[in-house]
Amino acid sequence: MIKFDHVSKIYDNGTKALDDLDFEILPGDFISIVGKSGAGKSTLLKLIIREDTPSLGTIFIEDIDISRIAPKDIPYLRRKIGVVFQDMKLLPTRTAFENVSYAMEVDGMPRPQIEVEVPQFLGLVGLENKAGAFPDQLSGGEKQRVAIARALAHRPLLLLADEPTGNLDEVNALEILTLLRKINEMGTTIILATHARELVDKIKKRVVVLESGKLVSDVAQGKYRLEAST
Numbered sequence: 001m002i003k004f005d006h007v008s009k010i011y012d013n014g015t016k017a018l019d020d021l022d023f024e025i026l027p028g029d030f031i032s033i034v035g036k037s038g039a040g041k042s043t044l045l046k047l048i049i050r051e052d053t054p055s056l057g058t059i060f061i062e063d064i065d066i067s068r069i070a071p072k073d074i075p076y077l078r079r080k081i082g083v084v085f086q087d088m089k090l091l092p093t094r095t096a097f098e099n100v101s102y103a104m105e106v107d108g109m110p111r112p113q114i115e116v117e118v119p120q121f122l123g124l125v126g127l128e129n130k131a132g133a134f135p136d137q138l139s140g141g142e143k144q145r146v147a148i149a150r151a152l153a154h155r156p157l158l159l160l161a162d163e164p165t166g167n168l169d170e171v172n173a174l175e176i177l178t179l180l181r182k183i184n185e186m187g188t189t190i191i192l193a194t195h196a197r198e199l200v201d202k203i204k205k206r207v208v209v210l211e212s213g214k215l216v217s218d219v220a221q222g223k224y225r226l227e228a229s230t
């Protein structure tokens with residue numbers, strides 16, 4: 001589904017954020033990218049959504065070289081990808097229901113379908129009884145679950161999550177990961193970037209370790225070593 005073909009990213013100031021990454025993500029994978037602060041995790045995700053382009057190498061998504069997509073076609077690429085970021089803000093003046101329905105309206109989905117599907121997505125993340133709550137009436141974990149429901153509303157083939165558990169305690173963090181695993185089991189490919197290696201071990205999925213932009217380990221079942229992580 002996604003192929004990194006000898007991808008390096010060197011920022012304008014000379015920082016080498018990614019160094020010759022060469023790996024593939026298969027449809028239906030649940031892959032966790034772990035590494036210390038500055039290891040290159042967010043850079044990797046930004047390249048996948050074409051927020052930035054590689055300095056060297058090529059990224060293919062479903063056999064398309066995404067560096068070659070015309071700017072006008074980038075929204076089509078992004079429509080296939082749901083994103084959940086740690087600091088991703090919900091619309092503060094809209095309820096949980098409206099935060100999710102807004103995503104569907106933007107996609108041009110007809111209103112009757114929206115009315116049926118929003119409760120289904122909120123139910124999936126365990127928030128059917130919070131549909132009318134505003135973001136400041138929700139806990140951190142609940143807000144993050146609304147953000148996940150919103151990302152799913154676009155019916156992405158691929159869900160990218162950058163440190164989605166960063167602001168949460170361990171119990172809530174594990175709940176979010178369990179939810180991501182459930183979404184994965186329903187068929188969505190998931191790429192999770194996180195420091196939380198103990199949590200990632202618990203979900204027993206593929207783990208890729210980055211160190212200073214290099215891929216230093218790629219293990220199928222959540223067992224790996226990482227020295228002196230922050």
Ligand SMILES: Nc1ncnc2c1ncn2[C@@H]1O[C@H](COP(=O)(O)OP(=O)(O)OP(=O)(O)O)[C@@H](O)[C@H]1O
Pocket residue numbers: 011012013015016017035036037038039040041042043044195
């Ligand atoms: N726009 C930029 N310009 C220059 N350097 C950058 C830019 N964005 C990131 N970097 C540098 O690239 C490296 C990788 O950053 P990145 O944000 O990918 O790390 P990360 O693994 O996501 O870290 P964290 O866990 O702190 O979020 C770091 O050295 C960072 O300082």
Ligand SMILES: [Mg+2]
Pocket residue numbers: 041042043162
């Ligand atoms: Mg980051």
